[in-house]
Amino acid sequence: MLYLVATPIGNLKEFTQRAIETLDSVDYILCEDTRTSQVLLEFYKIKKPLKSYHKFNESKASLNIIEDLKAGKNIALISDAGMPGISDPGQILVKELIKNDLEYTxxxxxxxxxxxxxLSGYDVPFTFVGFxxxxxxxxxxxLENIKDYDTTLIFYMSPHSIEKDLLDLYSALGDREICVVREISKKFEEKTFSTLKEGFKGTIKGEFVVVVNKPEKKESHNDINADLQVLLDMGLTKSDASKVLAKARGLKKNDVYKNSHMLF
Incomplete structure (x- = not known):
């Protein structure tokens, strides 16, 4: 059996009891970087053989792992932080497991x-893009593929690329609200709200997650007029109908009221 085990993304104490027990029970642990993983394993007093499994060797290493699994070994895969396979090694191995009809979880x-x-507070649906x-x-x-998505978009960014990444997103998507998060789950966790046009003015250090809000939906005159007509048919005055619709749509009453004159 292969276990894809999520590891803490900052605070070492955010590690489940099941994850600890799993790592303590397997024959060996596959690590993106054995030195980084050793810090976590020593913290939880887990002593198991470690093997490197990273983006430069995952295709070749997967073949040996498959053979070990067929021989009955139990193996765990961890990344430096977070969930294996999410912008980290793991996907190639999972495809091989499926192809060979081997158990994994x-x-x-x-x-x-x-x-x-x-943390962003933005609406669903969302699309995870990664790097x-x-x-x-x-x-x-x-960028061409995602520019017309009517969803919240989520990106991973490194400190050396964030300025260019945000500039390219602004060029492709136009100006949108963003939430830039760094140091997740750590003492100095930071979330900054701005726009793609404004960019990020905070400390450029560590890995970033940038959440881009979905584009603002502009109400057409036809949509507003149709709803106004319904309210007017119910007996409301122009002023009252404009007030009700403005509150429901999050619009300015005066803008809706001006629109009402188009109905007559």
């Missing part, structure tokens, strides 16, 4: 984009 836990999304590609052609294609 996820041990639940932290994932940075979920925390950031909740924008470093390749200019692929990046352009990614």
């Amino acid at each position: 996820v041990i639940s836990g932290a994932s940075a984009f979920v925390n950031a999304y909740v 924008l590609s470093d390749n200019n052609t692929k990046r352009k294609t990614m």
Whole structure:
């Protein structure tokens, strides 16, 4: 059995009892970086053989892992922080497990984009995008594909790329509200609200999660007029109908009232 185990994204105490027991029971643990993982494992007094499994060797390493699983070994996969397979190694291995009809499961836990999304307060639905590609052609294609999404968008960004990433998003999406989150679950967790046009003016240090609010939906005159007509047919005056509709739609009463004159 292979276990994909979520690890803390900042605070080491945010680690489930089931995750600890799982890591303590397997034959060996696959790590994105054995040095980073050793800090967590020593904190919980987990002593197991460690093997490297990262983006540069995952295709080749997966073949050996499959053989070990077929031989009856129990193996855990962890990343440096968060959930394996979410912008971290794991997806290739899962595909091989499916192809070979081998058992695997996820041990639940932290994932940075979920925390950031909740902190943003933005509406569902949302689309998790992850990191924008470093390749200019692929990046352009990614931005072209998502520019018309009517959803909240969530991105991972590194300190060396955040300024360019936000500029490219502004060019592709126009100006939208953003929530930039860093140091998630740590003592100095920080969330900053601004817009894509304004960018990020805070401390550029550590990994970032940027949540981009979905585009504002502009009410058409036809939509407003249709609702106004319903209220007027119910016997409301222009003034009262405008007041009710403005409150329901989050619009200015005067703007709705001006629209009402178009009905006559």
